[in-house]
Amino acid sequence: MERNQLHRLVALSRQPLFDQGFLDEQFLQLEELQDDANPNFVEEVVTLYYRDSARLILNIEQALERNPLDFNKLDILMHQFKGSSSSIGAKKVKAECTFFRENCRAGNGEGCIRTFQQLKKEYATLRKKLEAYFQLRLHAAPSEKSVAEEEMAGIHLKMFLVSEAL
Amino acid sequence: MTVEQGIGQPRDQFPIGMRVLAVDDDPTCLLLLETLLRRCQYHVTTTSQAIAALKMLRENKNKFDLVISDVHMPDMDGFKLLELVGLEMDLPVIMLSANSDPKLVMKGISHGACDYLLKPVRMEELKNIWQHVIRRRKFNNKDRNHFDNQDKLHHGSSEATADQKLNKKRKDQNEDEDEDRDDNEHENEDPTTQKKPRVVWSVELHRKFVAAVNQLGIDKAVPKKILDLMNVEKLTRENVASHLQKYRLYLKRISTVANQQANMVAALGSTDSSYLQMSSVNGLGFPNLAGTGQFHNAAFRSLPPSGMLGRLNSPAALGMCGLPSSGVIQIGPLPTPGHLTNCQSQFQSIVHTGNDGNVLQGMPMSLEVDQIQPNKGVTYIRELPTDVNNTTTFSVSNGFQDAKIMASSSNSAFLGVSNKPLMLEGSVQEVQDGRQFGKQSSLTVASLDSGFSSNFLDHGRCNDSWSSAVQSTGDQSNSFGINDCFKQATLLPSNIRDSMSTMALQSGNNPSQVSSISTVPIHLQDSKADLQCQIASIRSNTRQIINNAPQGWDDQSQRRDATYHSNAECSSINSVIPNHGTGSPMGQSLDPNNAIFQKTKSFNSTRQSDIVDPFLLKHNEVDNLAMETLMSSNDGYVIGQQKPQGSYFSNNFGSLDDLESVMVKQEQDKVTITEEEFGFGSYSLRTCM
Numbered sequence: 001m002e003r004n005q006l007h008r009l010v011a012l013s014r015q016p017l018f019d020q021g022f023l024d025e026q027f028l029q030l031e032e033l034q035d036d037a038n039p040n041f042v043e044e045v046v047t048l049y050y051r052d053s054a055r056l057i058l059n060i061e062q063a064l065e066r067n068p069l070d071f072n073k074l075d076i077l078m079h080q081f082k083g084s085s086s087s088i089g090a091k092k093v094k095a096e097c098t099f100f101r102e103n104c105r106a107g108n109g110e111g112c113i114r115t116f117q118q119l120k121k122e123y124a125t126l127r128k129k130l131e132a133y134f135q136l137r138l139h140a141a142p143s144e145k146s147v148a149e150e151e152m153a154g155i156h157l158k159m160f161l162v163s164e165a166l
Numbered sequence: 167m168t169v170e171q172g173i174g175q176p177r178d179q180f181p182i183g184m185r186v187l188a189v190d191d192d193p194t195c196l197l198l199l200e201t202l203l204r205r206c207q208y209h210v211t212t213t214s215q216a217i218a219a220l221k222m223l224r225e226n227k228n229k230f231d232l233v234i235s236d237v238h239m240p241d242m243d244g245f246k247l248l249e250l251v252g253l254e255m256d257l258p259v260i261m262l263s264a265n266s267d268p269k270l271v272m273k274g275i276s277h278g279a280c281d282y283l284l285k286p287v288r289m290e291e292l293k294n295i296w297q298h299v300i301r302r303r304k305f306n307n308k309d310r311n312h313f314d315n316q317d318k319l320h321h322g323s324s325e326a327t328a329d330q331k332l333n334k335k336r337k338d339q340n341e342d343e344d345e346d347r348d349d350n351e352h353e354n355e356d357p358t359t360q361k362k363p364r365v366v367w368s369v370e371l372h373r374k375f376v377a378a379v380n381q382l383g384i385d386k387a388v389p390k391k392i393l394d395l396m397n398v399e400k401l402t403r404e405n406v407a408s409h410l411q412k413y414r415l416y417l418k419r420i421s422t423v424a425n426q427q428a429n430m431v432a433a434l435g436s437t438d439s440s441y442l443q444m445s446s447v448n449g450l451g452f453p454n455l456a457g458t459g460q461f462h463n464a465a466f467r468s469l470p471p472s473g474m475l476g477r478l479n480s481p482a483a484l485g486m487c488g489l490p491s492s493g494v495i496q497i498g499p500l501p502t503p504g505h506l507t508n509c510q511s512q513f514q515s516i517v518h519t520g521n522d523g524n525v526l527q528g529m530p531m532s533l534e535v536d537q538i539q540p541n542k543g544v545t546y547i548r549e550l551p552t553d554v555n556n557t558t559t560f561s562v563s564n565g566f567q568d569a570k571i572m573a574s575s576s577n578s579a580f581l582g583v584s585n586k587p588l589m590l591e592g593s594v595q596e597v598q599d600g601r602q603f604g605k606q607s608s609l610t611v612a613s614l615d616s617g618f619s620s621n622f623l624d625h626g627r628c629n630d631s632w633s634s635a636v637q638s639t640g641d642q643s644n645s646f647g648i649n650d651c652f653k654q655a656t657l658l659p660s661n662i663r664d665s666m667s668t669m670a671l672q673s674g675n676n677p678s679q680v681s682s683i684s685t686v687p688i689h690l691q692d693s694k695a696d697l698q699c700q701i702a703s704i705r706s707n708t709r710q711i712i713n714n715a716p717q718g719w720d721d722q723s724q725r726r727d728a729t730y731h732s733n734a735e736c737s738s739i740n741s742v743i744p745n746h747g748t749g750s751p752m753g754q755s756l757d758p759n760n761a762i763f764q765k766t767k768s769f770n771s772t773r774q775s776d777i778v779d780p781f782l783l784k785h786n787e788v789d790n791l792a793m794e795t796l797m798s799s800n801d802g803y804v805i806g807q808q809k810p811q812g813s814y815f816s817n818n819f820g821s822l823d824d825l826e827s828v829m830v831k832q833e834q835d836k837v838t839i840t841e842e843e844f845g846f847g848s849y850s851l852r853t854c855m
Contacts (some may be wrong), residue, residue, distance in 0.1 A: 027284045033201050041201060049194045079238060083264035084194040086286045 006140040009157040013136050016161075022126050026089030043134055049088050050127065056081045057120065062111055074112060075104040078131045138158055181296035185209045185229065189247065190220040190236040190262065196283060197260075199234065202292050216242035220250060227255045227366070231299045234283075237263040237270065245277045252278040256306075256412065258298040262287060278419075309411055364404040371398065375409060 017023045027042075034041040060077050063070060082097035096119035103111035136157055168634045186208045196212050203210040211230070213219050216239050223230060233251050237244035249261045261274040264285040280298040283291055367375070376593040378395035379387040389407035394407070 029286075029289065030198070032289075033198075033205060038201065045194060045197055045201075048197055052193050076238070079264060080192060083238075083285050084192045086264055087192070087195045087198050089286070 003142065006154060006157065009154065009161065010137050010140045013157060013160050014133050017129055017133065021091050022129060024091040026086065028089070030088060037094045046088055046130055046134075049084055049090075052084055053081060053123065056084075057123070060116060064116060069109045071104045071107055071112075075101055078104065090123075090126055093119060093126060096122050132160060180300070182207045183209050184232045184296050184299060185235045186211070186295075187219055187222065187230045188212045188235075189216055189233065189239070190214060191239045191241075195262075195287075198291075199287060202287065202289055203234075205289065206292050208296075214240075216244070216247045220247065223251060223257070227257075230257060231513070232258050232260065232295060234260045234262055234295070237261055237274070239266070245273060248274070248277045248279055253416070258294060258302050260298065290496075298702070309415070365401065365409075367409055369395075371401075372409075374398065375406070375413075379413070414429075546672065606777050 014023075030042045030045055056077060058072065060081070063074050063077060078100050082094055084099070085093045085097060096115060100112060100115040101118060103109075103115055103162075129152050139152075139156055186203055188196060188199050188203065188210060189212075190199060191214045193214065196214060200210050200212050211222070213222070216235070219233070219235070220242075223233070235244050235247055235251075239247075244261060244263075248261060251257055251259050258280040259278065260281040260283060261279040262283050262285060263270060266284050271282045281295065282303070365371075374396045375392060378392040381395060382388070382391050387408055387410060389403045392410065393401060393403050393406045
């Protein structure tokens with residue numbers, strides 16, 4: 001498959017992520033910042049995000065186990081989480097953060113727990129999709145690949161797209 | 167951004183290579199920010215710790231052009247960092263947050279941020295941040311010139327009005343720029359001019375500076391003279407000039423919060439600028455402010471010393487109290503310090519009792535400036551736990567014409583006070599005992615200081631004590647105490663409040679100081695009702711007091727840099743004493759104030775802080791005293807007016823008689839509190855505390 005096509009496919013592969021609302025334009029900005037000087041920027045940022053957010057999620061979980069709930073603390077934690085999620089353009093995750101904070105403000109413990117579960121789900125989904133996306137990109141990365149390899153990469157991409165569409 | 171940008175074009179070259187310090191505890195955002203900034207061709211340094219950032223900045227003030235900081239950080243509040251940077255280093259700071267709540271934005275602005283960005287941060291926004299650096303530099307230059315002109319004016323006479331006008335102008339200008347302007351760049355002028363080595367204004371140096379300014383009188387403080395007084399090697403007149411400018415701006419800034427109120431007051435006829443100055447004085451007064459010495463510097467920056475008094479229309483009105491709201495805030499380390507931060511608000515004529523909310527009504531314990539202005543920016547002062555009414559903004563109205571009370575944000579003074587509320591109480595005791603207190607009590611507040619590096623704090627406390635003390639004594643002795651206190655407390659917003667009230671009382675009131683104040687408030691009523699704090703007509707006395715105060719205080723509280731305040735100070739006593747009709751409370755408190763003011767002077771000799779206490783205590787009660795005694799003593803008119811007062815001021819307040827006489831005289835002059843008295847340094851008042 002031609003390089004262009006691959007690239008196009010890569011670009012296409014991430015389209016669903018946008019269409020389905022997992023990512024917003026902030027992610028595009030990240031991609032724009034990636035250049036030759038900074039070839040893996042997006043992945044770096046996203047990896048950093050995973051690490052930091054894993055920590056935050058753990059903290060929030062611990063906080064949610066307390067009784068009574070410290071809404072203020074939860075709010076602060078969630079604010080942080082929201083901040084970093086918005087920095088990479090994680091749209092759905094960000095939305096869940098907002099819901100969570102509303103519940104905090106309302107003092108709704110049940111609501112918080114529920115929202116948090118939802119948030120974790122969204123977060124997991126996003127993570128999966130992004131990893132797949134990066135894999136694809138890796139495949140499509142310009143390199144001294146043989147035609148056969150590129151063919152394979154192309155097929156992978158297609159499969160990915162198909163799976164995404166499902 | 168392409169490299170071609172700006173190449174070969176000196177003008178455009180600046181944004182390229184601009185040195186930015188980015189602070190954010192979120193690693194994802196930090197990395198993103200760093201990359202974006204690099205893309206804009208800035209030179210980026212990042213850190214996730216605010217403390218590390220401060221350290222870097224302090225190491226070399228010339229290392230960075232701009233700071234971008236997150237609001238929510240674990241080791242230090244972003245706003246606090248913002249203030250510190252603004253005050254100490256006079257660098258533009260941009261706030262960053264995922265929270266778009268307008269209240270936070272407002273808070274950022276009032277703390278001095280030159281911009282507030284929302285996360286996720288975008289490239290387009292970062293491309294333009296260099297404008298803040300240029301703007302600041304330009305304004306610094308402009309202000310510097312302006313200042314020089316003012317200095318010339320100052321020379322020679324208390325042209326309060328002139329100053330006020332200038333100040334006002336400056337203030338107006340500054341207002342547009344928010345806090346930014348206040349922090350005019352220290353040494354940096356045009357980007358094109360060569361950067362001179364920055365002078366580091368250490369606590370010690372600043373203290374000397376404040377002492378010198380106090381000694382000269384905030385209005386008459388000109389760089390050359392200050393330089394001579396300071397007698398420090400390798401310090402040039404320019405250094406002093408720019409520092410003075412900042413100081414004034416700082417004072418102004420403190421009063422900026424109260425600007426609106428100040429405006430109102432101004433409308434009354436006083437020049438806002440003077441008022442503002444008062445506030446700023448307060449702020450500055452705090453050199454001791456717990457926070458860092460640097461803080462003072464910053465605080466000073468905003469102090470526009472001169473005009474403060476102007477507010478009251480009559481220069482005397484300087485109640486500059488507690489201005490330090492803006493600058494003061496930093497009192498930082500002080501645990502309780504009366505939030506000088508509030509100073510800002512205090513200034514506003516807030517007499518409101520800072521922390522405690524006692525608001526003396528007239529006495530905006532500068533800390534709490536809130537009263538006057540719902541704590542905008544007043545955050546600083548909150549530190550002053552001294553409750554003592556931290557914000558005793560005494561609105562010292564020169565008694566002249568309208569009682570424009572300048573709610574000098576005595577708040578700022580409180581900063582120092584907060585910590586030691588106890589101290590005041592002690593002083594109160596004295597007051598109660600009576601007359602002696604005059605001298606000592608006031609400052610007992612000062613004693614509080616010990617803890618607070620800033621005098622303010624003490625004041626804050628003093629206020630409390632004073633108020634109580636005042637009550638008991640109700641006389642001049644108290645007032646003196648308060649005055650003294652004020653002086654010392656000048657910085658202490660809280661103190662100021664009390665002192666202010668007392669001062670207000672003093673001025674011109676009859677011996678029964680308390681009552682006199684009431685009269686004053688009435689006058690004040692003209693001005694905005696609340697803030698108006700009754701300008702303590704501390705007039706004449708204050709001036710003297712102030713003069714004396716500085717000297718006295720030095721002894722006492724070196725820490726307090728009150729001396730400065732005392733000079734200025736009284737003006738800072740902007741306790742805004744709401745005139746609402748409750749003149750009486752004020753009256754009462756005013757009286758003590760008057761006494762205080764007068765005392766302040768004398769108390770310099772005696773005890774500076776003590777004196778104020780009694781009054782302050784009183785104020786507390788008065789609560790409404792929010793008098794803003796714009797102790798425009800700076801202008802000197804405050805002092806000038808005094809007639810007999812002069813005599814007593816001369817140290818030792820102990821002479822209650824003097825007070826009485828003074829007060830009586832004041833009555834004659836005008837009931838309104840002569841700013842003079844307050845003016846003396848509203849700062850001092852504050853500091854007294």
